Amino acid sequence: MTALHSFLIFAFASLLLYAAFCDIRRFEIPTAVPVALLLLYPIFAASASAPASAFAAVAVALAVFGGGVLLYARGWLGAGDVKLLAAASLWVGPGHCVDFVSLTAMAGGVLAAILLTRLGRAAFALLRAPGTDHQACLKGFRRPMPFGVAITAAALVTVLQPILSE
Numbered sequence: 001m002t003a004l005h006s007f008l009i010f011a012f013a014s015l016l017l018y019a020a021f022c023d024i025r026r027f028e029i030p031t032a033v034p035v036a037l038l039l040l041y042p043i044f045a046a047s048a049s050a051p052a053s054a055f056a057a058v059a060v061a062l063a064v065f066g067g068g069v070l071l072y073a074r075g076w077l078g079a080g081d082v083k084l085l086a087a088a089s090l091w092v093g094p095g096h097c098v099d100f101v102s103l104t105a106m107a108g109g110v111l112a113a114i115l116l117t118r119l120g121r122a123a124f125a126l127l128r129a130p131g132t133d134h135q136a137c138l139k140g141f142r143r144p145m146p147f148g149v150a151i152t153a154a155a156l157v158t159v160l161q162p163i164l165s166e
Contacts, residue, residue, distance in 0.1 A: 001163070002047055004043070004047045005044070005047040005048060008040060008043060008044045008047060009044075009159070009160070009163065011036075011040055012037065012040070012044070012091055012155075012159065013156055013159075013160070015033050015036055015037055016033075016084075016088065016151075016152040016155055016156060017152060018030075018033060019033040019034075019080075019084055019148045019151075019152060020146070020148050020149045020151075020152040020153075022148070023080070023081075023146035023147070023148030023149060024124060024127050024128065024146045024148075024149060025127065025128060025129050026128070026129050027078070027144045027146060028078075028080055029078075029080030029081065029083070029084050029148045030080075031080070031083065033084060033087075034080075034083040034084050034086070034087035035087075037084075037087035037088065037090070037091065038087055038090065041054075041057075041087075041090050041091060042054070044091065045057070053093060053094065053095075056093075056094040057089075057090050057091075057092075057093045057094055058090065059094070060089055060090075060093070060094040060097045061086050061087070061089045061090035062086075064085055064086045064089040064097065064101070065082065065083075065085075065086035068081070068082030068083075068085050068086060069082060077147060078147065080148065081147045081148060081151060084148055084151050084152075085104065085151050088100070088151060088152075088154075088155040089101070091155070091159055092155060092158050092159060096158050096159075096162075099158055100154055100155060100158040101154075103153070103154035103157055103158060104150050104151055104153075104154035104155075105150075106154075107149070107150035107151075107153045107154050108145075108147055108150035110150075111145060111146070111147070111149055111150050112145060115145055124146070
């Protein structure tokens with residue numbers, strides 16, 4: 001693995017962790033995060049020297065984005081979640097996208113279970129910016145959940161696991 005490729009993986013992980021932190025703090029994922037992931041992806045694909053799979057990754061990311069838009073329309077995901085999910089699926093690639101989406105769903109279930117407990121709600125409340133629960137409810141969320149945390153966890157596991165097992 002080249003130094004550039006390693007740096008890009010580090011940038012990917014850092015951007016995802018920042019998105020998760022912002023989602024916990026304010027129930028918002030800055031649009032700059034998925035945009036940065038999209039802009040860095042061509043360099044990542046070139047450093048991985050697999051241009052043919054890059055086209056397949058774009059097709060899969062567009063499909064994930066389309067599915068995410070449907071979930072957003074139903075009120076099940078936020079717009080930032082949809083953008084982050086699609087951008088992360090680009091980096092995950094077509095060969096691991098089903099694993100990524102499955103892990104995201106499982107991590108979301110674990111996160112929901114944690115948030116159903118008094119201790120879990122209290123822990124997340126300590127990290128949140130004041131008034132964010134009210135602002136999230138004004139946006140139409142009955143019980144807001146920082147789903148960016150689940151997306152981040154699943155993306156990091158899916159992308160880093162093959163690298164760490166080498």
